Amino acid sequence: MSNAKVYLDTDLDEQINKTKEILNTLKDIDNNFLKLQFISIKDFMEITGWSEPTVQYLFNKPDFPCTNYGKEKKAEIHAIINYFSVPRRK
Numbered sequence: 493m494s495n496a497k498v499y500l501d502t503d504l505d506e507q508i509n510k511t512k513e514i515l516n517t518l519k520d521i522d523n524n525f526l527k528l529q530f531i532s533i534k535d536f537m538e539i540t541g542w543s544e545p546t547v548q549y550l551f552n553k554p555d556f557p558c559t560n561y562g563k564e565k566k567a568e569i570h571a572i573i574n575y576f577s578v579p580r581r582k
Contacts, residue, residue: 530566 531539537547551558557571 526570529569530561531569531572532564532566536567536572 533544533547533551536542536551537544540547550556551565551567555575556567557575558565558567560566
C-alpha cells in the first residue's frame with residue numbers, strides 16, 4: 493500500500509472570488525438586456541396624462557405599434573418611443 497499524499501493546488505478564496513465575479517457579470521448582462529414591456533391604454537393614459545378618447549384614437553390608428561392581447565390593446569414601450577421619434581403632422 494502506498495502512503496502517497498495528494499495536495500490540491502487550489503486557493504478556495506480565489507475560486508470563490510472568481511465565481512462571485514462571474515455571477516456579478518451575469519447580473520449586469522441581465523440588467524442591460526432589452527426587456528419587452530407592454531402597456532395598456534390605461535397605463536398610457538397615466539403616463540401621458542391624456543384623455544381616454546385621445547389614447548384610444550391613437551391605439552386604433554393603423555400605423556400605431558399596438559396589438560390585441562385578448563380583448564385589450566397593448567403596446568410595447570420601445571415601439572412607442574420609436575413611433576414618437578418620427579415627426580407626424582396632420
